[in-house]
Amino acid sequence: MKNLTGIFFLFLSTFLFSQPPAPPPKPPMPEEKILPPEEEEPMERIEAIRLYQLTEELKLTEEQAAKLFPKFRSLRELRKEREKEKIKKITELAELLAQKAKVEALKKKIEEIKELEKRFQNQEEALKKEIEALLSPEQFARFLIFQERFERKIRGMIRELRGKEKRR
Numbered sequence: 208m209k210n211l212t213g214i215f216f217l218f219l220s221t222f223l224f225s226q227p228p229a230p231p232p233k234p235p236m237p238e239e240k241i242l243p244p245e246e247e248e249p250m251e252r253i254e255a256i257r258l259y260q261l262t263e264e265l266k267l268t269e270e271q272a273a274k275l276f277p278k279f280r281s282l283r284e285l286r287k288e289r290e291k292e293k294i295k296k297i298t299e300l301a302e303l304l305a306q307k308a309k310v311e312a313l314k315k316k317i318e319e320i321k322e323l324e325k326r327f328q329n330q331e332e333a334l335k336k337e338i339e340a341l342l343s344p345e346q347f348a349r350f351l352i353f354q355e356r357f358e359r360k361i362r363g364m365i366r367e368l369r370g371k372e373k374r375r
Contacts, residue, residue, distance in 0.1 A: 254283070257357055264353045265346045274341050282334045289327040296320045 258279070262272055300316045339347045 253361065254280075260357065261350070261353055265342065265349050267346075271341060271346075275338060278334060278338050278341070282331065282338070285327065285330055285334065289323075289331075292323055292327075293320070296323055 258276060261267075261279070265271075267275060296316065296319055300313070300320065303312055303316055338350065342350060
């Protein structure tokens with residue numbers, strides 16, 4: 208695992224240094240915590256890169272960034288929470304199957320999973336509408352494209368790192 212983390216940071220730093228020079232940093236928002244780089248978690252670094260690139264791609268004003276970033280973070284937290292809850296429910300469903308539970312118990316658990324997905328989907332849609340209200344149509348279009356491309360790029364980096372790890 209240490210090798211994977213080391214390789215990830217090496218790859219990430221190569222990616223960072225291949226970007227054009229960054230403008231002077233903006234002062235942190237009051238709720239942000241400031242940690243030395245050696246204490247930041249990998250996901251926090253990725254999130255910082257995401258926010259920086261999002262700011263550049265959308266050409267956000269400071270006012271827009273101040274309003275958008277909390278919504279964006281809420282969206283990311285919501286997705287993390289959804290994954291955590293979904294894994295929990297799927298694990299419970301697998302346990303029911305392993306215990307050869309009755310059909311009624313399985314149906315109930317399946318409905319819980321469907322309701323969970325529906326609830327999170329509604330919350331995510333509401334947050335996206337709030338984000339859309341803060342941006343121009345062009346900025347929101349760029350936001351949607353950026354989201355997809357950034358996620359794809361991160362997944363590709365992870366796949367590449369895992370492939371390198373398996374070859375060792």
